[in-house]
Amino acid sequence: MIKLKENSAAAEAHFIKIEKPLKQRIKNVLKNGIKKDGNPIAPDTILRGYLKHLLTGDNLKQLILLKPESIHSTIASMKKYFPDFFNSDSDSSKILYNIFVASCYDKTDVFSKYDFISGINIDTCPYCNRNYIYYLSKKNNVKPQIDHFYPKAKYPFLAMTFYNLIPSCQTCNGLEVKGELDPVRKGLINPYLIENDQFLFSYKPTSSGILGSLLDKHSVEVHLKAPQGNIDVFKLQELYNLHTDHVVELVIKSKIKYSTTYRDYLEKYKEHGLVFSENEIDRMILGNYTNVDEIHKRPFSKLYVDIGLDLGLIK
Structure with a gap:
């Protein structure tokens, strides 16, 4: 494992690219809800309040630019006040997943994995330092690998947080290795925090x-x-x-x-x-x-x- 250095310039550039589409998606969800398996789902009062909070001032920016050392405490606080967000079967979790994952992370016209990895400027996997992180041009068929240190299925609201997105090799990002394992339970240390x-x-x-x-x-x-x-x-x-x-x-x-x-x-x-x-x-x-x-x-x-x-x- 090798230490990743905090990169405020790359983090800021990341936020700038996703700020407008993320805010627009949040506004649309507040107005219309989402459809899941053909069924409409509207945010409840608690989630509605949280989404409005993200649209206020720099709150969304603070979430996206959370420092590595602050992510764990933020999760603990969120679990205390918004426990429903952590139940992947809940409507709140599904709506958060739709906003941050389906409508942002998974959208190549919103989030470019190639641009993200090339902006961090790291060549080998920080988890193992055994394999190169391969990325070519946007037109080539070499898929960049990005691991959500805190898995997006369990922590959908962190799916676009810069320091939660770890460039990785296919081996370490595979389902048989880390996959959706919870780093809190497994005692993993984020590459940004390891010495x-x-x-x-x-x-x-x-x-x-x-x-x-x-x-x-x-x-x-x-x-x-x-x-x-x-x-x-x-x-x-x-x-x-x-x-x-x-x-x-x-x-x-x-x-x-x-x-x-x-x-x-x-x-x-x-x-x-x-x-x-x-x-x-x-x-x-x-x-x-x-x-x-x-x-x-x-x-x-x-x-x-x-x-x-x-x-x-x-x-």
């Missing part, structure tokens, strides 16, 4: 023959320190156990003093006017990004950084 030192890799040799075969991926074990809820839901320990070959290669580099030799080799290029920064040298030694602000750019970068530091390949 880098909460998510650390280490390794343990399983035999003395680690140098014997570059192909023996079973000569080491990967150990992962992370919030247990994230490990369990995203099956991170099991998945990273499939990639111990990356660690084996780093261990071999450390045993043959690869980093010292290669670092000295690159330093010689200064004579020819080609100067590498320490960060660039570290990146070439590991074969992956090492700067904390760049580890999202390539899969397994967090694994490489943690193991590389442990082995002394980088400082």
Whole structure:
């Protein structure tokens, strides 16, 4: 898992794009209700009051731009005053789903997943850092993946809240992984709230023959320190156990003093006017990004950084 940085500019741009259609939909629902399975549903007094509240002042903007650390407390408050909103079978929940999901999130002419993900500017899945987040142009058939950290079926009023929308890979966003699991019950930590030192890799040799075969991926074990809820839901320990070959290669580099030799080799290029920064040298030694602000750019970068530091390949 890698930390996502708050992006106020992207969040503001997101709100600007959806503000007008969202407000118009709320007004239409207040006037006409919705139709569900051919049956008209009108908002009751409590929901009507909440929807009018969203149309007042900056209240809708505050909902869409809720800070990551404020979402949980907002949910707790909403459950206290609007318990019906959390019952997916209730009319109130169905109306909220229609407003925020069916009439906004699911409408490509209202909400562009491509624009949203490209605006956040992250290249790998923050849940696992194993896979790229693929998005091309709007005309290509590569579907961007966005996970609702707080599932839209359970929390429809948060379906368009910026920091609840997490770019993710198809694996982590799949029904057999997180799906509609409730992060409150599962103890998950939002990528915007996790710290880098909460998510650390280490390794343990399983035999003395680690140098014997570059192909023996079973000569080491990967150990992962992370919030247990994230490990369990995203099956991170099991998945990273499939990639111990990356660690084996780093261990071999450390045993043959690869980093010292290669670092000295690159330093010689200064004579020819080609100067590498320490960060660039570290990146070439590991074969992956090492700067904390760049580890999202390539899969397994967090694994490489943690193991590389442990082995002394980088400082």
